[in-house]
Amino acid sequence: MAWQQLSVITVQALCEPIADLLTRLGALSVSFDDAGNQPLYEPRPGETPIWQKTRVTALFAADAALSAVEETILQQLSGDQLSGWCVESLPDQVWERAWLEHFKPMRFGPRLWVCPSGQAPLAAEAVNLTLDPGLAFGTGTHATTALCLEWLDTQDLRNACLIDFGCGSGILAIAAVLLGARSAYAVDIDPQALIATCENACKNRVENAVQCCRPEELADFAADVLIANILAKPLIELAPAIAARVRPGGRLVLSGILHPELDDVQRAYSAHFDFSSAAIREQWVRLIGVRR
Numbered sequence: 514m515a516w517q518q519l520s521v522i523t524v525q526a527l528c529e530p531i532a533d534l535l536t537r538l539g540a541l542s543v544s545f546d547d548a549g550n551q552p553l554y555e556p557r558p559g560e561t562p563i564w565q566k567t568r569v570t571a572l573f574a575a576d577a578a579l580s581a582v583e584e585t586i587l588q589q590l591s592g593d594q595l596s597g598w599c600v601e602s603l604p605d606q607v608w609e610r611a612w613l614e615h616f617k618p619m620r621f622g623p624r625l626w627v628c629p630s631g632q633a634p635l636a637a638e639a640v641n642l643t644l645d646p647g648l649a650f651g652t653g654t655h656a657t658t659a660l661c662l663e664w665l666d667t668q669d670l671r672n673a674c675l676i677d678f679g680c681g682s683g684i685l686a687i688a689a690v691l692l693g694a695r696s697a698y699a700v701d702i703d704p705q706a707l708i709a710t711c712e713n714a715c716k717n718r719v720e721n722a723v724q725c726c727r728p729e730e731l732a733d734f735a736a737d738v739l740i741a742n743i744l745a746k747p748l749i750e751l752a753p754a755i756a757a758r759v760r761p762g763g764r765l766v767l768s769g770i771l772h773p774e775l776d777d778v779q780r781a782y783s784a785h786f787d788f789s790s791a792a793i794r795e796q797w798v799r800l801i802g803v804r805r
Contacts, residue, residue, distance in 0.1 A: 516572055516573065516575060516603040517573045517574070517579055517600065517602055518571070518599075518602075519540075519570070519573060519579050520569065520571070520597070520599045520601075521569055521583075521598050522566065522567070522568050522595070522596050523567060523569060523594055525566075527595075528569055531586065535571040535582070539573060539577055540572060541571075541572045541574065542572045543570070543571045545567050546568045547568070548567055568597070572603075583598060617629070617632070621659060621665075622662070622663050624666050625639065625642065625662060625665070625692065626639050627642045627644055628643055629643075630643055630644070630645050640666075644684060644687075644713055645682075645712065657769045658681075658685070659794070660792055660799040661742050661768050662684070662688055665688050668738075670694040672694075672695045673694045673738055674697075675696070675697045675736055675738040676698045676700060676736040676739040677689070677740050678740065678751075679701055680701045680706055680725070681709070682710060683699045683706075683711075684713070686699040686714075687719055687723060689738070689740075691717060691719065696723075696724070697723050698726065699714075699725045700728055701727070702727060702728065711723075728754075731758075736759060736760065737763050738759075738763060738764045738766070739758050739765050741768070741769075742766075743769045744770075745769070745771065745774035748769070748770065748778050749777060755782075756784075756785045759804045762803065762804060764802070764804075765801070765802040765803075766799065767800040767802070768798070769797070770797065770800065772793060775791060775800070782802060785805060786805065787803050
């Protein structure tokens with residue numbers, strides 16, 4: 514079965530109203546993409562990033578009357594904030610697997626490889642993590658995630674208990690267990706992230722060692738390692754709660770921090786942690802702290 518795709522460029526404020534209207538008019542899916550070359554920062558768990566100038570794209574059945582859809586949208590919304598209308602015919606494909614065209618096996622340090630499902634690892638003797646992110650964030654392609662994976666690969670995690678705070682696809686929690694951690698708690702406020710993490714844990718046969726939960730469901734204990742790969746603002750807001758989850762002598766990994774935000778984040782944790790030098794990639798920073 515073939516499909517039709519309708520897209521339009523609009524402003525941030527109209528993205529959600531257009532998406533809702535497209536869905537009511539029969540769209541099978543709606544997605545947002547950057548239309549103005551604006552940097553995309555790693556979102557907080559549960560957030561959908563929307564750019565100031567966004568292309569809204571909707572998928573329809575082959576027989577949908579897209580001219581009528583466009584006319585209805587123009588009647589109900591401000592036409593002077595809608596531009597770049599485009600209609601395309603698309604061949605049938607397995608959409609949930611289309612991302613594999615751009616996601617190839619990747620290496621993070623001497624041991625760790627991340628491979629999409631269905632692709633053979635490039636080094637059979639290495640630690641191979643099989644991943645399908647689903648609707649959750651995290652494949653290792655983003656600099657913040659890569660910095661965390663590379664750090665994990667260098668650590669002796671034997672018998673360690675780890676918390677992955679804001680787990681996304683579960684990539685960091687699963688990698689930790691594959692690299693020797695005794696257990697990992699994958700924590701997120703987004704139900705889709707927890708679903709993706711549980712599925713990925715099963716794919717890697719570590720489901721007995723990875724526990725998925727919302728923050729309020731996390732048992733009362735302090736971990737040997739806590740990784741929080743989110744953004745500077747929530748890292749600062751959650752500093753007391755995160756700090757309390759790391760045992761004395763335990764390690765804290767903070768990522769998702771832009772370089773200008775480094776001092777503010779470090780200041781929020783300085784009462785409890787001693788930090789080593791930061792690792793920087795592109796505009797992103799990873800911090801490593803040891804709990805006093």
